[in-house]
Structures are given as structure tokens and as C-alpha cells.
Amino acid sequence: MKNKSLIGSAVFGCLCGMLFLAYDRDTSESRIVTPLERIENGTAHIQYASPLFDDMPPELAQKIKRNWSVAKDLLLQNNVIDKNTAAEWKLVSSGDTAIGITNQMPMEEAFSFNDAMMSDVRKKGLQKGDAYPAILWNEKAGKAIFFWLRSNGHTAAYFTIEAEQGEKEGKVWRVTSVLNEVQKT
Numbered sequence: 001m002k003n004k005s006l007i008g009s010a011v012f013g014c015l016c017g018m019l020f021l022a023y024d025r026d027t028s029e030s031r032i033v034t035p036l037e038r039i040e041n042g043t044a045h046i047q048y049a050s051p052l053f054d055d056m057p058p059e060l061a062q063k064i065k066r067n068w069s070v071a072k073d074l075l076l077q078n079n080v081i082d083k084n085t086a087a088e089w090k091l092v093s094s095g096d097t098a099i100g101i102t103n104q105m106p107m108e109e110a111f112s113f114n115d116a117m118m119s120d121v122r123k124k125g126l127q128k129g130d131a132y133p134a135i136l137w138n139e140k141a142g143k144a145i146f147f148w149l150r151s152n153g154h155t156a157a158y159f160t161i162e163a164e165q166g167e168k169e170g171k172v173w174r175v176t177s178v179l180n181e182v183q184k185t
Contacts, residue, residue, distance in 0.1 A: 074154075075182060080182060094117070113144075119175045130151055133146060146159055
């Protein structure tokens with residue numbers, strides 16, 4: 001009698017487990033979306049990450065922000081950014097591009113923005129010892145300035161990328177300048 005009740009309990013437990021697994025597998029909340037499905041859904045570019053400074057020692061975050069401030073001031077002093085429109089430019093860490101910029105774009109536009117940002121101009125322009133780069137983004141103007149402070153502390157390097165209407169629907173971002181440098185005037 002004891003064996004029958006033990007076997008019955010085991011069978012019941014197995015059936016409950018199989019039903020739970022079958023239900024869990026079919027619910028959308030528990031399904032892992034494949035990269036192909038993300039592309040088909042137009043969400044392949046969306047990243048879920050915490051901001052760069054969240055996991056960084058505060059002293060290092062402050063140093064990076066100071067460097068950005070110096071470089072941004074150099075861009076303003078040299079009229080790279082018009083002082084009258086300075087408030088329209090949003091400062092975004094180059095490490096937080098997804099959070100601050102591309103997550104809000106359609107997938108193809110986001111891909112073109114990232115391609116422009118990671119261009120050969122950037123790769124060839126960054127030098128050992130340069131400060132961590134940032135982006136000044138003006139959504140209304142369809143323009144971004146990728147910039148950083150040179151290791152000498154008084155030269156800012158930058159290049160611009162701008163949105164154009166693509167062949168299909170949506171915008172395409174392209175590098176629109178060579179690498180430029182400005183210094184204290």
C-alpha cells in the first residue's frame with residue numbers, strides 16, 4: 001500500500017512538472033528572443049545596460065567629466081558649437097550611446113549611427129593617453145560631435161556626423177568632417 005501511494009505521488013509530481021514546463025516554455029515572458037527574431041522585430045540594436053559611471057570609482061568618473069568639460073569649452077571657444085545653440089546639445093558618454101541616443105532610433109538608423117561613430121576617423125584619431133571620448137548630440141539638427149581631450153590637456157579633437165535621409169525610410173548617419181583639433185585661444 002505504501003508503494004502504491006509513493007508511486008502515485010511520483011507520477012503526480014512528474015505530471016505537474018511536465019505541465020509547468022510546457023506552460024513556461026510557451027509563455028512569451030520566459031522565451032529568450034533569438035538574434036534573428038530581434039532583427040525581424042527591429043529591436044536588435046536596443047541594449048539594456050547601466051550607465052558607464054554606475055560601476056566606476058567616483059574619482060575616475062569625476063576626472064572623465066572634467067576632461068569633457070575642458071574639451072567642450074574648447075569647442076565653444078573656437079565656435080565649433082554656436083554659443084546661442086549650446087543648450088540644444090546633449091552630452092552623452094561614448095560608452096552610453098545606446099542608452100542616451102540609439103535605443104530611441106529605428107534599428108537601421110541606430111546601426112548607421114554606430115558605424116559613423118566607430119569610423120576610421122575615430123580609430124585613427126584617438127591616441128595613447130587621450131581622454132575618454134564623449135558625444136555632443138543635437139537631435140533637432142540631426143548632428144553629433146564626437147570629441148575628446150588630447151593628453152596634453154589643452155587640445156580637443158573632434159569630428160562630426162550628420163543624419164541624411166536614407167534611400168529607404170529613415171535617416172542614415174555619416175561622417176561629415178575630417179578629424180579636427182582646437183586649442184585654447
